[in-house]
Amino acid sequence: GESVGLHLPTLSVQEGDNSIINCAYSNSASDYFIWYKQESGKGPQFIIDIRSNMDKRQGQRVTVLLNKTVKHLSLQIAATQPGDSAVYFCAENRLGGKLIFGQGTELSVKP
Amino acid sequence: GAVVSQHPSRVICKSGTSVKIECRSLDFQATTMFWYRQFPKKSLMLMATSNEGSKATYEQGVEKDKFLINHASLTLSTLTVTSAHPEDSSFYICSAALTAYNEQFFGPGTRLTVL
Numbered sequence: 528g529e530s531v532g533l534h535l536p537t538l539s540v541q542e543g544d545n546s547i548i549n550c551a552y553s554n555s556a557s558d559y560f561i562w563y564k565q566e567s568g569k570g571p572q573f574i575i576d577i578r579s580n581m582d583k584r585q586g587q588r589v590t591v592l593l594n595k596t597v598k599h600l601s602l603q604i605a606a607t608q609p610g611d612s613a614v615y616f617c618a619e620n621r622l623g624g625k626l627i628f629g630q631g632t633e634l635s636v637k638p
Numbered sequence: 639g640a641v642v643s644q645h646p647s648r649v650i651c652k653s654g655t656s657v658k659i660e661c662r663s664l665d666f667q668a669t670t671m672f673w674y675r676q677f678p679k680k681s682l683m684l685m686a687t688s689n690e691g692s693k694a695t696y697e698q699g700v701e702k703d704k705f706l707i708n709h710a711s712l713t714l715s716t717l718t719v720t721s722a723h724p725e726d727s728s729f730y731i732c733s734a735a736l737t738a739y740n741e742q743f744f745g746p747g748t749r750l751t752v753l
Contacts, residue, residue, distance in 0.1 A: 569747065570745050570747050571731070623738050624672070624740075625684060626672070626682075626733075630681050631681050
């Protein structure tokens with residue numbers, strides 16, 4: 528079936544380094560993606576989104592890249608900080624507002 | 639962003655009892671609310687979509703008679719887990735949106751433990 532999945536379940540980075548979290552999707556018709564951050568015991572928090580008419584979008588310390596050819600998107604976090612430690616999910620926003628979440632990547636930041 | 643609350647944040651109940659979880663949009667009117675379920679170290683799985691004043695739309699495999707959803711007002715949706723069993727233990731998260739096509743704002747989640 529169709530899915531949105533992540534390549535790696537865990538990622539450990541040194542404080543100050545850049546982090547890259549990847550996500551693959553299978554539905555070539557997908558046209559809107561969102562990245563969420565979820566801290567332990569809390570609900571997801573919106574980070575950044577991107578539509579299929581773009582291949583890159585930047586926010587504060589974060590950049591999302593979308594490669595429609597290989598159906599892949601990534602979240603880049605610059606100068607990763609301890610407060611960035613969390614689980615990161617990509618999600619596909621489908622018709623009717625339905626969100627299909629990927630499996631998640633747990634980011635750990637080492638001081 | 640907009641604020642969504644859930645109550646209770648944690649609940650422990652005995653097997654066979656029913657538990658009600660509330661989801662409130664505090665500073666906006668939410669035509670659409672969504673209910674998700676999340677197991678430990680797993681992703682969020684959409685359970686159902688509720689529109690104010692209408693019956694909820696359940697995802698495939700979700701028992702509507704077991705997970706009763708009511709969205710009677712533009713600021714409140716409730717999820718009732720009926721005749722709860724240990725396998726219903728999970729983290730339940732709601733989200734609220736102005737409409738189905740607007741950004742979803744997530745609640746903090748409710749941890750349900752069924753003994």
